[in-house]
Every structure is written in C-alpha cells, then in structure tokens.
Amino acid sequence: MTWVLPLDIGLVMGLILAWPVLAFAGSFRLLGFPDLTLEGSLPTGAAVYAVAILNNWSLPTAIIAAMIAGACLGALTAIIHLQFRVNKFLAGIIVVAISYTLDLRIMEASNIGLIQRPSVFDYVAPLNGLIASPFQLGTILLLASVLIVGAAVLIMAINTSWGIRLRVAGSNPNYARALGISVPAYLIVGLAITNALVAGSAAFLAMYQGFSDVGMGQGILIFALASMTIGERLVPEQRLPIPIFVVVAAIVGSLVYEILVAYAVRLGLAATDLKLVTAFFVLAVIAMRIRKHDDEFLEVIR
Amino acid sequence: MMTIAPRVIVSVRDLVVSFSRWGQRVTAVDNVSFDVSSGEWLLLVGHNGAGKSTLLKAIGGQLQPDAGEVLIGGRHVRALKPRHLATTVFTIHQDPLLGTAPLLTVFENLFVADPKARRSQNSKPALMGRYASLLEPIGLADRMKQPVKVLSGGERQLLALVIARLRETPVILLDEPLAALDPSKTEVCIEEIAAMHRESKTVIQVAHDIRALQARADRILALRQGRILAHADVAPKNSIRPDS
Amino acid sequence: MPVLSRPQVHSLISAFFGSRARTLSIATLLALGLFSTQFVTSGTAQEKYTIAIANLMQVPALDDALEGMKAELTKEGFVEGKNVEYIYQNANGQIQLTATIANDIVARKPNVIVSLTTPMTQAVVKVARPANIPVVFASVTDPVGAGIVRSVDIGELNITGTSDAWPFEAQMKLIREITPNVKRLGLLFNPGEAASQYGLREVRKYAPELGFTVVEGPVSSTNDVFPVARGLVGRVDALFLSSDNTVISGMAGALQVAIQNKLPFYVGDSGTVQKGGLAAVSVGYYGLGQDTGRLVARVLRGERTIPTIVEKGTEIYVNARAAELMGVRIPDAVLKRATRVYQTIE
Numbered sequence: 079m080t081w082v083l084p085l086d087i088g089l090v091m092g093l094i095l096a097w098p099v100l101a102f103a104g105s106f107r108l109l110g111f112p113d114l115t116l117e118g119s120l121p122t123g124a125a126v127y128a129v130a131i132l133n134n135w136s137l138p139t140a141i142i143a144a145m146i147a148g149a150c151l152g153a154l155t156a157i158i159h160l161q162f163r164v165n166k167f168l169a170g171i172i173v174v175a176i177s178y179t180l181d182l183r184i185m186e187a188s189n190i191g192l193i194q195r196p197s198v199f200d201y202v203a204p205l206n207g208l209i210a211s212p213f214q215l216g217t218i219l220l221l222a223s224v225l226i227v228g229a230a231v232l233i234m235a236i237n238t239s240w241g242i243r244l245r246v247a248g249s250n251p252n253y254a255r256a257l258g259i260s261v262p263a264y265l266i267v268g269l270a271i272t273n274a275l276v277a278g279s280a281a282f283l284a285m286y287q288g289f290s291d292v293g294m295g296q297g298i299l300i301f302a303l304a305s306m307t308i309g310e311r312l313v314p315e316q317r318l319p320i321p322i323f324v325v326v327a328a329i330v331g332s333l334v335y336e337i338l339v340a341y342a343v344r345l346g347l348a349a350t351d352l353k354l355v356t357a358f359f360v361l362a363v364i365a366m367r368i369r370k371h372d373d374e375f376l377e378v379i380r
Numbered sequence: 381m382m383t384i385a386p387r388v389i390v391s392v393r394d395l396v397v398s399f400s401r402w403g404q405r406v407t408a409v410d411n412v413s414f415d416v417s418s419g420e421w422l423l424l425v426g427h428n429g430a431g432k433s434t435l436l437k438a439i440g441g442q443l444q445p446d447a448g449e450v451l452i453g454g455r456h457v458r459a460l461k462p463r464h465l466a467t468t469v470f471t472i473h474q475d476p477l478l479g480t481a482p483l484l485t486v487f488e489n490l491f492v493a494d495p496k497a498r499r500s501q502n503s504k505p506a507l508m509g510r511y512a513s514l515l516e517p518i519g520l521a522d523r524m525k526q527p528v529k530v531l532s533g534g535e536r537q538l539l540a541l542v543i544a545r546l547r548e549t550p551v552i553l554l555d556e557p558l559a560a561l562d563p564s565k566t567e568v569c570i571e572e573i574a575a576m577h578r579e580s581k582t583v584i585q586v587a588h589d590i591r592a593l594q595a596r597a598d599r600i601l602a603l604r605q606g607r608i609l610a611h612a613d614v615a616p617k618n619s620i621r622p623d624s
Numbered sequence: 625m626p627v628l629s630r631p632q633v634h635s636l637i638s639a640f641f642g643s644r645a646r647t648l649s650i651a652t653l654l655a656l657g658l659f660s661t662q663f664v665t666s667g668t669a670q671e672k673y674t675i676a677i678a679n680l681m682q683v684p685a686l687d688d689a690l691e692g693m694k695a696e697l698t699k700e701g702f703v704e705g706k707n708v709e710y711i712y713q714n715a716n717g718q719i720q721l722t723a724t725i726a727n728d729i730v731a732r733k734p735n736v737i738v739s740l741t742t743p744m745t746q747a748v749v750k751v752a753r754p755a756n757i758p759v760v761f762a763s764v765t766d767p768v769g770a771g772i773v774r775s776v777d778i779g780e781l782n783i784t785g786t787s788d789a790w791p792f793e794a795q796m797k798l799i800r801e802i803t804p805n806v807k808r809l810g811l812l813f814n815p816g817e818a819a820s821q822y823g824l825r826e827v828r829k830y831a832p833e834l835g836f837t838v839v840e841g842p843v844s845s846t847n848d849v850f851p852v853a854r855g856l857v858g859r860v861d862a863l864f865l866s867s868d869n870t871v872i873s874g875m876a877g878a879l880q881v882a883i884q885n886k887l888p889f890y891v892g893d894s895g896t897v898q899k900g901g902l903a904a905v906s907v908g909y910y911g912l913g914q915d916t917g918r919l920v921a922r923v924l925r926g927e928r929t930i931p932t933i934v935e936k937g938t939e940i941y942v943n944a945r946a947a948e949l950m951g952v953r954i955p956d957a958v959l960k961r962a963t964r965v966y967q968t969i970e
Contacts, residue, residue, distance in 0.1 A: 087727035108483065178844070182815050189742055189818040191771020193750050203754075212731070242484065242492050249481035256479075257493055257547075258466025287723040288750030289771070291743045292816045294719050301720065320483055320527055336724075343713065343721070343728045352716070 084344040086213045088337030093221035094286060095301065096332040097279035099309070100229070101272035102302040103328040108236070108321060109248030109268045114170030115155045116276045116302060117295040118177030119148040123277025125181040128190040128290035137198055141281045148277025151177055152269035160262045174295070181292045188292045197285040221282070228275075229325050236321045244268055245321070304356070305331035308363045334363075386417035389582050390439060390551060395448035397434050408434035409445070410606035418550070421573075421583045423614075425590055426603035432586040433474070433555055435603065439584060440471045440553050452551060467495065470549040472540050474556045479540030482529035486520060486539065487511060489528055493543045514542050518568055534561045541572040545579075552576055554585040558592075566592065673702060673924055676711040676734035678725055678748050680741035683869050684895045685909045689762050692913020693738065693920065700921040715744065722747035730755045736923050738762055738916065739785075742770045742818040749783060758923045761785030762916040763909065765819035765867075767932060779929040786916045790819075790866050790892060791937030792826045794905040796834045798940065802903055802954055803862060803888050810860030810887075812841045812853060812878055814870035823866045843871055850877030857885045866892035867907075875899060879946075879969075886951040897941040900969040902950060903958070907937040939963040 098116050105113040123144040130140035151173050159169040182188060198220070205216025235241050247254040247264035254261050284290040309331025315323045335356070342355050397409040408431040416422050424432045437443050439450050441457040450457045452468055460468065473479050480489050490511045491497050497507060508524060515521040518538040520531075528536060537560055544552050554573065558566050574596055577583050587593055590600065594614060602609040675697075679686065694704065702708045713729060715721040726747040729737055737752055737759045739745040745761040749772055752759050759782065767773045767787055773780050776787060799806060811827060813820040824840070831838045839860050841852045849871055853863060863882050865871045871878070875891070879900045882889035891901030894908065915933050922930060940958065943966040947954050959965060 083731040084728065087724050087731075090727075091724055178816070182821075187769070187818065187821045188816045189746075189770060189821075191746050191769075193746060193753070193771050195771075239491070239498055242488050245484055245488075246481045246492050249483040250478070252473075252478050253481050253489075255462065256466060256471060258463040259492075260462065283723075286750075287726075287747050289743055289746035291719055291818075293743075297718050297720050319485070319525075339721070340724050340728065343724050346711070346713075352721075 081344070083212050084340035085337060086218075086340075088340035089218050089333065090214060090221065090286070091340070092333035092336035093218065093225055094279055094282050095298075095305075095336060096225055096329045097228075098276045098298055099302045099305040099328040099332040100232075100325060101276045102299075103306045103309075103324050104232075105248075105269060105272045106306070107324045108245050109265065109272075110251075111156075111159075111166055111248065111265065111269065112170075113152070113155060113269060113272065114167055114299055115151055115173050115177075115269070115273055117170075117299045118174035119151045119273040119276045119295075120280045120283075120298050121181050121290070121292055121294040122151060122177045122184070123148045123280030124284040124290035124294055125184045125190070125292070126277070127281035127284055128192055129184055131192060131195050132190065137196060141278055144281040145274040145278040148280070149270040149274040151277075152271070152273030153266045155273075156262070156266040156269040160265065177295075178292065185290065185292070190290045191288065192284055192290065193288040195285075198282070199286060217286075225329065229329065233322055233325060301335065304360045305335040307331070308334050308360055311363050311366060335360075386420070388415045389418040389453055390416035390584065391451040391454075392416075392435075392439065393449050393451070395435070395438060395450065396446045397431075397438055397443065398446050407606050409438065411448070412603075412606070412608055413448075414601060414608065414611065416582060416584060418582055419577070419580045420599060421577045421597040422585065423590055423593060423597045423600045424584065424586045424603060425588070425600060426609070429605075430603040431606040432603055436471070436553050436555050436584065436586050440469050441465055442471070466549075467547075468549055469551045469553060470544045470547050472537070472544055472552070472554040472557050474559050476533040476537035476540065476560045480528045480536050480543070483527060485525050485527055486515070486531075487524040489539065490514075490524075490543060490546060494546050495548065511546075514546065515539075517571065518542060534565045537561055538565060538569060538572070541569060545572065545576055548579075549581070551582045551584070554583065556586050556588055559588065570596065671707060673708045673736075674711060674732070674734040675702075675708055675920065675924075676729045676732065676737045677713070678729055678737060678739045678744050679712070679714045680719070680722065680744040681717040681869070682714060683872075685867065685893055686740050686763065688895070688909035689740070689913035689916060692910040693762065693917040694913075696914040696917025697921060700917070702921060702924060719743050723751075726751045730757055733757070736760060736920055738920060740764075742766075742772075745772055745785075746770060753782065756782065758782040758928060759785070760916060760919050760923060763788040763907075763912055765789055766822040769822060770818060773932055776932040776934050779931040781929050784919055784923070784930040785932055786912050786919065787932055787934045788819075788867065788907045788909070788912055788937075789934055790823050790826060791905050791907065792823070792830050793834075794937060795866075795890070795892070796827075796830055796836060798903060798905050798958070799836075799862065799864075799888075799890055800834060802958055803952055806861040806888065807835065807837060808839055808860045809836050809862055809864045810839045810841050810853075810856035812843055812849060812856075812863060812865040812871045813868045814844060815842050816844065817868055817870060820866070820868045823868070843874070846870055846874035849874030850881065853878040853881040857881060857887070860887070862888040862890060864890045865896075865901075868892075872896055875901070883949045888950050888952050889946070894939070894941045894964065897943050897946075897964075898966050898970050900946045901943060902946050902952060903940065903942040903954070905937055906939050906941055907935040908939045908963070911935070911939075941966070943967075943969065945969050 098120060102113060102116055105111045126147040127140050127144040130143045155169045155173045158164050158172055159166055199217050202216030202220045206214045243259050244264045247259055247261045251261045306328055309327030313323060313327045313330050338356060338359050342352050347355055393413050395409050395412045398405055398407040412435060426432050438445050444458060511524060512521045520535060520539060537557060558569055561569055570592060573583060597614050599611060599613050601611045704710060711732060711734060713725045715725055722744050730751045737748055737757060739748040739759055739761045742764050745764050749759050762785060764785060765788055768776060773783055813824060815821060827838055839856060841856050843849050843852050863878055875896060879889060888902050891897055891904045893904055893906045897904045912935050919930060940962045941964050942954055942962050945968050
C-alpha cells in the first residue's frame with residue numbers, strides 16, 4: 079500500500095507544476111523565446127497570493143492578483159529584450175533578479191506561512207481518502223480538471239487567427255514583420271500570458287504546501303527543462319500538430335518527473351543522490367530510441 | 381490607337397546606401413535613380429557586390445538610405461506604417477528559410493498571409509479548397525497539414541511565391557528567388573512569377589542568370605559597383621496597355 | 625565540435641541500452657538496488673517507535689542540535705536500533721521538495737516528526753496536522769511569524785518545538801561590554817532567510833536603546849560576503865552577523881576584512897566563534913537539541929499539547945586568537961563568564 083503513495087504526491091505535484099513546464103515549453107517551442115523568467119514569476123506569484131490572503135482577499139481575487147503579477151514580469155522580460163536589445167536568456171535572468179527583491183518587499187519577509195489560511199483544496203478535502211483509497215482524490219481531481227480545461231482553452235486559443243499570428247511572431251519574426259504583424263506586441267502579450275500561468279500555479283503551490291517562500295523558484299528552471307525533455311521523448315508526436323504536442327508533452331513530462339522524484343524520496347535517497355537519480359532517469363528516457371522517424375520530427379521543433 | 385503612358389508606381393530618386401564592412405565604408409548604392417511602371421517586370425542584374433540586394437532592400441523599406449528616397453505609389457516607403465507597408469510590398473528572400481514560419485503548417489502559413497482569410501464567410505474547408513488550388517502548380521496541395529520545416533528549401537521558396545500571390549500586394553520584390561532552387565523547380569517558379577505579372581503586379585527581381593527570364597520580363601537594369609550601368613527594354617512595349 | 629557524431633552516440637547508447645525494455649529493466653534494477661541499501665530489518669515484537677527527521681538543508685548548527693536530541697532521547701530510554709528507528713529526509717536546499725518530503729514522511733506514519741528550518745516545518749505541519757501526527761520543530765526562529773503556532777506561550781495540539789530566537793539584547797550588551805567604543809554596527813545578513821528577517825527587525829528595535837546605529841549589509845549569496853563586508857569598512861565600527869546560513873558559509877571573507885581593518889567581528893553562535901568570530905551570546909545548539917529531545921520524549925509518552933520552548937541563549941563564547949588579530953582586549957569579567965574560550969581560529 080505504501081508503495082502506491084508516492085504516486086499520489088507525484089500526481090499532485092506533477093499536476094500543479096505542469097503549468098510552469100507548459101509555460102516554459104510554450105514560450106520556448108512556440109514563441110521561440112527561452113524564457114527564464116519563470117524562476118522569478120513562481121515565487122512572485124506565491125508572494126502576491128500570500129500577501130493577498132493575509133489581507134483577507136477572497137481566493138479567486140488573490141489568485142488573479144498573483145497572475146497579474148506574473149504577467150507583469152513576463153511583459154517586463156519581453157520589453158527588456160526588445161527595447162534594450164538584451165539577449166533573451168539575460169532578459170529573463172535580469173527579471174528573476176528583480177523579482178527576488180520584489181518578493182522580499184511584497185512579503186516584507188522572506189517567508190509567509192499559509193497553513194491555517196483558506197485554501198481551494200479545503201473544498202475538495204471531503205473527497206480525499208474516498209473509497210478507503212490513500213489518494214488525495216479530491217485534490218487530484220480538482221487539479222486535473224483545472225489542467226484539462228486550461229489546456230483545452232490554450233489549444234483553442236493557439237489555433238485562432240490571433241494564436242496563429244502569435245506563433246508566426248515566434249517562429250519567424252521576419253516573416254511576421256513582412257505580414258505587418260507587430261512582433262513586439264505579440265511577444266509581450268505571449269510572455270505575459272505564460273508567466274501569468276506560472277504565477278497562478280504558484281498560488282496553488284503555496285496553498286498546497288502551506289507557505290510562500292522567496293526561495294521557491296530555485297531549481298524550477300532545471301525542473302521545467304528536464305520535464306519538457308522527458309515529455310517530448312515519451313509522447314508520440316507524429317499524429318499530433320505541433321502546438322498540441324508541446325502542450326501534451328509538457329504535461330506528461332511534469333507528471334513523470336514528479337512521480338519519479340516522489341519514488342526517489344520514498345526510496346530514502348538523500349537529496350544529493352536524488353539529483354543523480356533524476357538525472358539518470360532523464361538520460362535513460364532520452365536514450366530510448368523509439369522509432370527512427372521520431373528523431374527527424376523532433377529535429378523539426380528543435 | 382491611343383498610347384496610354386504607363387503609371388509610375390515605384391520611384392527611386394538619387395538613392396545612396398552605404399554601410400561599414402570590416403571597418404571600411406562601402407557604398408553599395410551610389411546615386412541611383414529610376415522609375416518602375418505599374419505592372420512592369422523589371423530585372424536587376426549585375427555582378428556580386430554590385431548593390432542589387434541592397435537596392436532591393438531599400439525599395440522594400442527594409443533599410444534607411446543615406447540619401448535619396450524611394451516612393452511607392454507616391455508615398456515615401458520609409459514613412460509607411462508597418463501594416464500599410466505589408467499590404468504594399470512583399471519580398472521573397474534569397475534564403476528560403478526566411479520566407480515562411482517553420483513551426484506552422486503550410487495551411488497556417490497561408491492563412492496568416494491571406495488578407496481575405498478572416499472574413500466570416502470563409503470557413504476552413506472553403507479556405508482549404510482555395511489554397512489547394514493555389515498549391516496545385518507547385519505540388520504541395522496534399523501537404524497542407526505538414527509543418528513547413530519538413531519541406532525542402534526549394535519547396536519553401538515556392539510556398540513563399542504562392543504566399544506572395546495570395547497577398548496580392550501591388551509590388552513584389554524578389555531577391556534571386558531561383559538561387560536556392562534545383563533545376564526541376566526553376567520552371568514552376570518562373571511560372572508563378574509570370575502569373576503574378578499577368579495579374580498586373582509590379583515585379584522587381586534581382587537575377588543572376590537571365591537567360592530563362594529574358595523572354596518574360598519587360599525591362600532589365602544592370603548595376604555595377606552601385607551605379608546604373610545600363611537599362612534596356614526587353615520586349616517591345618505594347619502601345620495599348622490595359623488599365624490595371 | 626562534438627567528439628562523436630549524433631548517429632554514433634545513438635548507436636553507442638543503443639548498444640548499451642538496447643531496446644526500450646532493456647532500458648526500463650536496467651532502470652528498475654538500479655532502483656531496487658538503491659532501495660535495498662536503505663532496507664532496515666525490524667521484526668522484533670517489542671514496542672518500536674519511528675521518529676522521522678525532516679530537514680531542508682544541512683548546517684553545522686542543526687547537526688549539533690540533532691546530536692543533542694539523539695543523546696537526550698537515548699538517555700530517556702529511546703535508543704536507536706533497540707526501540708527507535710530514525711527516518712531521515714533532507715531536501716538539500718530545494719524548497720521544491722518540501723511538499724513531496726512532507727507527504728512521504730506522513731505517509732509512513734511515524735510516531736513523531738522532527739522538522740528543521742522554517743519552510744520544512746511549514747510543509748510538514750500542513751500535511752501532518754490533518755493526519756494527526758505530532759510534530760516537534762527544532763530551531764525555528766520565529767514559529768509565530770511563520771504561522772506554525774499561534775503563540776509560544778500556549779501549547780497547541782500536536783505541534784511544539786524549540787525556537788532559537790536570537791538573543792539580541794544580550795548579544796548587543798556583550799558588544800557594549802567588550803568594545804565600549806563601538807557605535808556603528810555593520811550587520812551582514814541575507815534578507816532571503818526567514819531567520820534573518822526576523823533578526824533584522826529585532827536588531828533595529830534594540831539597537832537605538834543600547835546606543836548603536838545599525839548599518840545594513842545585505843548579502844544575497846555566499847560570494848557577496850567579502851565585497852559587502854569590504855564596502856562597510858569606514859562606515860562601521862564593528863561587523864556583526866547572526867545565525868544566517870548564507871553569511872556563515874561565507875564568513876571567511878568577512879573575517880579577512882575584519883582582521884585587515886582591525887574591526888571587531890561579532891557573530892551569533894559557538895560554531896562561528898570557533899571559525900574566528902570574536903564573541904557571541906549563543907543559543908547552544910547542542911543544548912537546544914537536548915531540549916528538543918525532551919519534547920520528543922514527552923510526545924512519545926503521550927503528551928500532545930506542550931508550549932514551545934524559546935531558548936534563552938545565555939552562553940558566551942569568545943575567541944582569544946581572533947581578539948588578538950582584531951586588536952581587541954577582552955575584559956576579564958567576560959572571560960570568566962564565558963562558556964568556552966577558543967584559542968585558535970579553525
């Protein structure tokens with residue numbers, strides 16, 4: 079029985095953190111922008127959410143406030159890149175640095191505890207442990223529905239004429255300009271949206287783990303990269319249009335990664351071994367040669 | 381029979397474009413002036429480094445000249461807003477990878493370029509039908525759902541041409557479009573350009589090898605070291621030109 | 625320029641891994657192998673207690689505390705290997721892992737969870753509370769501010785622990801005693817650490833009363849310690865740091881600045897005095913550990929509502945060698961009261 083439990087926490091974390099992976103993969107693969115901002119928009123989302131809750135804002139308003147903060151950070155990265163002609167990676171790093179100080183100011187502390195505070199998971203708590211199962215069913219179902227609905231909305235948006243223009247701006251800015259598409263405008267909006275999603279999920283994470291801490295973002299970038307890589311290798315991409323592939327791969331990658339981590343933690347691996355084991359698993363997945371054709375196709379989106 | 385004077389659509393006046401290359405100042409376009417009539421197919425020829433590509437870029441509003449001006453339809457090309465410029469001029473680049481968005485499908489590339497696409501009476505099947513007939517001549521009609529990245533360079537270039545036709549901009553600039561194509565595709569490419577010319581579009585094409593194009597184009601302008609060496613009419617002008 | 629071409633790498637890897645099935649089975653074998661090294665045989669029929677320890681990151685002070693705790697528990701009859709099994713989890717600084725670790729620990733249904741550091745304690749309490757597993761935190765500086773307990777004086781069900789709130793007043797009084805001419809204190813701290821934030825507030829509160837002005841030297845990583853300390857020269861009469869993990873890791877830099885500029889360098893705990901800090905009024909972490917052990921013992925015996933223990937911090941540690949290098953003469957009265965006088969710098 080206890081051996082099934084890591085699957086439970088792995089699913090929960092994987093579902094919550096699927097959003098940062100989605101955001102990263104989306105901006106990287108679809109917008110052509112490797113956006114490192116998420117290492118900053120995650121803790122800032124949590125910070126804004128925590129402060130809002132401390133001030134007795136309602137849950138939905140607090141989450142929205144967090145998303146707006148994330149959107150601002152994303153837009154800032156785009157603006158720094160466009161206006162000051164700063165390299166894309168560097169622009170993200172600068173904003174992450176800014177967000178650190180911002181978080182300390184927002185929270186007026188480096189950490190805010192949320193253990194006793196109202197949480198969205200309270201509403202579904204009765205479902206947890208249903209049917210004598212050890213799974214946090216309520217939490218998982220809630221997160222899964224949010225993810226499915228959100229992903230569906232994203233995919234629909236991506237296929238509208240607006241979404242297509244967004245993707246053109248990312249895939250080939252020259253072509254976009256030739257068509258009269260304003261690349262700066264779309265880039266700013268694109269990064270704002272992805273980082274809003276990260277910040278929103280950060281609110282859920284803070285709710286779930288019971289605190290918001292200024293150091294929450296550390297390691298999230300490597301996590302997103304690893305998850306994205308795992309997902310892209312595991313998901314059969316031939317039948318799927320590129321945007322759907324990216325979305326599905328991100329979700330699958332996040333789930334697989336977090337479940338792996340949960341099992342590694344269960345195995346009692348000290349954190350240093352944990353990094354080695356997860357690196358090993360990522361490599362093992364990458365090394366799996368599924369079909370030759372896939373390599374060509376994956377080259378397409380590289 | 382009336383001789384109707386052809387309307388000038390592109391006007392290059394005293395154009396000078398220079399830039400720094402490895403610390404040295406190079407004057408790519410040196411005091412060039414000429415007019416292009418509406419519906420004309422103009423070939424720009426010359427040796428490498430003669431300034432043809434730079435001149436084309438200047439005509440397309442892609443760079444700021446040191447002196448002189450380019451007018452399209454009587455308006456300064458540099459003063460045009462990006463949206464307006466996009467409906468006035470379309471450029472086909474020498475490098476086929478520049479002309480299309482690799483991560484989007486063939487259909488999506490056409491859709492985003494299509495000025496009529498967003499009208500509500502255009503349903504997706506209708507659009508697909510229209511694009512299929514456009515893609516037929518270049519052999520890509522059955523590949524609409526594929527991402528452009530899987531296309532070969534030559535196929536992407538042909539797709540760019542179809543896009544140019546779709547956009548229906550009055551002026552189309554081509555920078556050595558045949559350069560990246562293998563011989564089997566050359567004829568199709570020329571056919572596409574000819575089709576645009578028949579649709580009364582103004583075509584300005586930088587070309588290296590003019591043998592294949594001689595019969596089709598209207599005029600040739602030869603450049604050497606940034607200056608006009610010579611220009612000549614290729615085909616005898618028709619006395620009566622239909623109004624565009 | 626890659627050493628091997630991509631196809632070559634692929635054929636190497638596939639020669640090694642072969643089919644997907646082989647890869648997965650190798651991976652599973654490795655996992656099982658790693659698991660088997662963690663296997664602990666139990667199987668006796670006597671009453672066995674499981675004590676789970678959850679830590680965010682390993683720091684000498686916390687190691688001392690754990691040592692003290694285990695020693696105290698052994699004294700009280702809870703002996704490792706006999707009737708107690710310890711489970712360790714350490715997130716190695718990755719806050720990302722706290723929720724996963726907390727869930728894992730609670731799922732194992734230990735008799736009590738000992739948690740260290742603020743974020744880990746928060747994560748653990750969040751999960752342990754609904755599962756009705758008691759939590760004893762060790763050296764969380766501000767448990768009230770962190771939302772872990774409502775007050776340090778009144779006990780709460782299933783949650784108690786020891787707090788290592790910095791004894792600022794005592795510390796600054798000590799500074800006054802050893803170097804009466806010091807007016808401007810340069811405080812080195814990492815604003816990103818919960819303990820330091822709390823500490824900053826306290827320092828700002830007590831400093832004016834005792835006649836000090838505080839100059840802040842915020843540090844965001846270990847590498848910043850040296851340049852920030854250098855930047856404080858000329859603006860301060862003494863350097864000061866408390867139990868801030870980041871600064872402690874980089875204290876060699878600050879020490880160098882202190883010695884070069886003959887600045888007294890006051891620190892916050894015994895371990896750092898050993899490394900060259902001039903003096904500290906410390907929470908003895910070993911002692912804190914012992915107090916924690918006592919709490920754990922009480923919980924294991926059935927008590928569920930115990931108020932938090934706030935360590936007083938009355939031990940004085942000085943380093944004579946450091947005093948020499950910094951040009952400071954430690955008054956005899958202090959030396960007599962000191963719990964320990966270090967003669968060398970480690």
